[in-house]
Amino acid sequence: DVKVTQSSRYLVKRTGEKVFLECVQDMDHENMFWYRQDPGLGLRLIYFSYDVKMKEKGDIPEGYSVSREKKERFSLILESASTNQTSMYLCASSLPQGTPMGYTFGSGTRLTVV
Amino acid sequence: GESVGLHLPTLSVQEGDNSIINCAYSNSASDYFIWYKQESGKGPQFIIDIRSNMDKRQGQRVTVLLNKTVKHLSLQIAATQPGDSAVYFCAENNGSEWNKLVFGAGTILRVKS
Numbered sequence: 349d350v351k352v353t354q355s356s357r358y359l360v361k362r363t364g365e366k367v368f369l370e371c372v373q374d375m376d377h378e379n380m381f382w383y384r385q386d387p388g389l390g391l392r393l394i395y396f397s398y399d400v401k402m403k404e405k406g407d408i409p410e411g412y413s414v415s416r417e418k419k420e421r422f423s424l425i426l427e428s429a430s431t432n433q434t435s436m437y438l439c440a441s442s443l444p445q446g447t448p449m450g451y452t453f454g455s456g457t458r459l460t461v462v
Numbered sequence: 463g464e465s466v467g468l469h470l471p472t473l474s475v476q477e478g479d480n481s482i483i484n485c486a487y488s489n490s491a492s493d494y495f496i497w498y499k500q501e502s503g504k505g506p507q508f509i510i511d512i513r514s515n516m517d518k519r520q521g522q523r524v525t526v527l528l529n530k531t532v533k534h535l536s537l538q539i540a541a542t543q544p545g546d547s548a549v550y551f552c553a554e555n556n557g558s559e560w561n562k563l564v565f566g567a568g569t570i571l572r573v574k575s
Contacts, residue, residue, distance in 0.1 A: 387470070389567060390568055391506075391565040393562065396562065450511060451563065452508075453498075453506045455504055
């Protein structure tokens, strides 16, 4: 069964901490994405990557950075966590353009910043 | 339909009835659309997709209808079951940015037994 695995289901962090959210996919997908999900706002794209060591800003990149050192792993970094970053974070992967699209999502990490 | 603000629209249906979930999309250049289902505590799962050169596509118990004139997408679920209870999202690609999906806010489907 193909998978996107997010390392933590629940995290509680303090304001100002540096937070790492890890995502690993086993489908050899080129594309990987980080979204945050908030009630009534749907999924909003934070960052994405089309290749190793490549990253692009999504719609709400402020306060976040990412790292993609290996094809299967895409990390989201909160440089200095703030309470407004309390949210559900979803990682997804997909095949590149020209192939059947659609994302495979992980189960999400619910982050609470106190 | 899709919502703005903090509260998702909710559709309540009786088990066995048909469900119709609606979505208005914004970008006339979008040419690929997907419906996702998200159950509590899980990530969204692919249900069905449709390209803009089609106006209808059927899967198992699900049908997606696309009306490009009014930029409207709907998901029909036949003989709704308790296991269909979830949040349903539509997503569109961004036209020129083919690999990036833009998601709607979602609709809650509640199935009453």
